[in-house]
Amino acid sequence: MQVFVKIRDQQYGPYTSADLEKLVQSGQFKSDDLVFSEDQQEWIRAEDHTAYQSLFQNESQSEKKRTVFAVGGGKGGVGKTVITASLGVGLASLGKQVVLVDADLGGANLHTCMGILEPKFTFYHFYSLQRDTLEDILLDTPIENLRLISGTCGTLGLANPRYSQKQRFISSLKKINADYLLLDLGAGSSYNVIDFFLAADDRIVVTTPEPMAVQETFNFVKIAIFRALQRLFRDNQTVLSLLDNDMFAEPGRLGTTMQQLLHQVEKADAQAGKQIGEFLDGFRPRLILNMVHDSDEAREGVALKTAVLELLGVQMEFLGVIEYDESVRNSVKELKPFLINDPRSKASRSLAKLISVGLLKKTGWKGFRERRRVIRQVADEAQSYPTNQLKESDVICSVNCFYWGDCDFQNGGYPCPVRHLDPIFKK
Ligand SMILES: Nc1ncnc2c1ncn2[C@@H]1O[C@H](COP(=O)(O)OP(=O)(O)OP(=O)(O)O)[C@@H](O)[C@H]1O
Ligand SMILES: [Mg+2]
Numbered sequence: 001m002q003v004f005v006k007i008r009d010q011q012y013g014p015y016t017s018a019d020l021e022k023l024v025q026s027g028q029f030k031s032d033d034l035v036f037s038e039d040q041q042e043w044i045r046a047e048d049h050t051a052y053q054s055l056f057q058n059e060s061q062s063e064k065k066r067t068v069f070a071v072g073g074g075k076g077g078v079g080k081t082v083i084t085a086s087l088g089v090g091l092a093s094l095g096k097q098v099v100l101v102d103a104d105l106g107g108a109n110l111h112t113c114m115g116i117l118e119p120k121f122t123f124y125h126f127y128s129l130q131r132d133t134l135e136d137i138l139l140d141t142p143i144e145n146l147r148l149i150s151g152t153c154g155t156l157g158l159a160n161p162r163y164s165q166k167q168r169f170i171s172s173l174k175k176i177n178a179d180y181l182l183l184d185l186g187a188g189s190s191y192n193v194i195d196f197f198l199a200a201d202d203r204i205v206v207t208t209p210e211p212m213a214v215q216e217t218f219n220f221v222k223i224a225i226f227r228a229l230q231r232l233f234r235d236n237q238t239v240l241s242l243l244d245n246d247m248f249a250e251p252g253r254l255g256t257t258m259q260q261l262l263h264q265v266e267k268a269d270a271q272a273g274k275q276i277g278e279f280l281d282g283f284r285p286r287l288i289l290n291m292v293h294d295s296d297e298a299r300e301g302v303a304l305k306t307a308v309l310e311l312l313g314v315q316m317e318f319l320g321v322i323e324y325d326e327s328v329r330n331s332v333k334e335l336k337p338f339l340i341n342d343p344r345s346k347a348s349r350s351l352a353k354l355i356s357v358g359l360l361k362k363t364g365w366k367g368f369r370e371r372r373r374v375i376r377q378v379a380d381e382a383q384s385y386p387t388n389q390l391k392e393s394d395v396i397c398s399v400n401c402f403y404w405g406d407c408d409f410q411n412g413g414y415p416c417p418v419r420h421l422d423p424i425f426k427k
Contacts, residue, residue: 005033006033028177030056034046068180069202071205072193073207075207080184081184085337088143097179098178098182105192108152113332116141143381205316209298218304221308257310257311262276288354291324302318320358344375349375355371
């Protein structure tokens with residue numbers, strides 16, 4: 001039997017039952033989309049058609065287990081984007097449905113990392129209401145099970161969406177049908193970045209072992225905690241003013257430790273003190289230490305974890321270490337995620353371990369087996385991954401650029417992440 005369907009007013013088909021099952025599994029066809037009923041000669045909701053009800057039995061279950069990860073961390077250039085892309089590849093290789101989301105509103109480059117130089121749709125189409133849902137701007141990637149929502153660069157106003165636009169984005173994100181959504185956040189600790197970080201179910205911070213990066217990551221976690229507490233107590237002036245004392249302390253420093261602050265709040269409002277305690281218990285950011293050269297540097301992760309616990313009262317989970325590895329640099333030039341570019345490099349093996357042991361919590365023999373599975377699957381995918389050659393017409397970083405000397409992305413020879421400002425580059 002073949003059937004026509006309607007998804008958001010667009011007609012598709014005819015589809016066989018097997019086709020339809022695939023569309024349901026990928027989240028493209030939902031129970032409240034329409035099918036044409038031959039019997040009744042009209043469009044009816046798919047879940048009301050007896051022949052298709054069984055397809056949606058798992059729908060609510062799969063929606064429940066969707067996890068939004070945010071990858072942030074304060075400092076620029078520490079590897080958030082390259083790690084997000086490869087995390088996505090690794091999870092997809094294990095059969096999970098994964099969506100990468102470029103939430104770096106000021107400097108989107110996740111698409112470049114995936115070898116997509118001209119994304120057909122970007123966040124801009126959603127933001128400007130040209131597309132209704134985020135599903136409409138999902139792009140396929142060369143990896144099975146891995147899709148991408150591309151960000152937009154250089155569009156004025158987009159780097160600073162209004163609160164309501166951010167909320168629309170976040171609530172739409174939570175409707176995408178996938179096992180994992182991975183948000184690549186921009187650098188810095190502005191509220192735009194922090195709000196996305198807080199909206200996620202699982203929050204990952206990436207830092208390198210350098211003191212400046214560690215300091216900025218500490219500050220990022222601190223601002224995230226205070227922003228969340230400010231929102232929790234937005235109607236409680238007493239608590240807000242106590243929080244303000246710390247919020248405006250010198251960057252990276254606290255006027256008081258979280259424990260002292262908690263005492264002050266408890267004295268003023270015992271119930272609020274209890275709420276803060278509960279919030280801190282549940283707020284468990286996870287840490288990835290990237291570009292590590294040796295075991296001394298690896299210890300910086302432990303130091304940061306201790307500082308966050310002692311000063312901010314929050315337990316941080318150390319997810320793992322990724323070594324400094326030239327193959328990661330090469331992968332950026334090849335426009336491929338590093339896990340694909342060299343699945344057996346040091347960095348790739350560490351990431352596979354981080355996924356199976358750190359994220360998926362497979363321990364002992366199971367962890368080891370899962371790690372090998374990631375590497376094997378990815379090595380298979382790597383065989384057919386398209387090789388991207390930059391065309392002469394591709395805008396690359398150049399001294400001829402209007403912004404030369406004043407650009408955060410001035411990497412020399414890499415595809416330009418602000419290429420959407422094309423008219424400026426044209427001679
Ligand atoms: N483990 C590593 N070994 C070697 N080089 C690395 C490693 N991780 C990242 N890099 C290099 O660091 C550069 C910056 O990485 P990336 O763009 O992912 O940082 P970012 O944190 O997303 O930066 P931004 O905050 O500006 O978005 C990459 O081009 C890559 O070459
Ligand atoms: Mg980035």
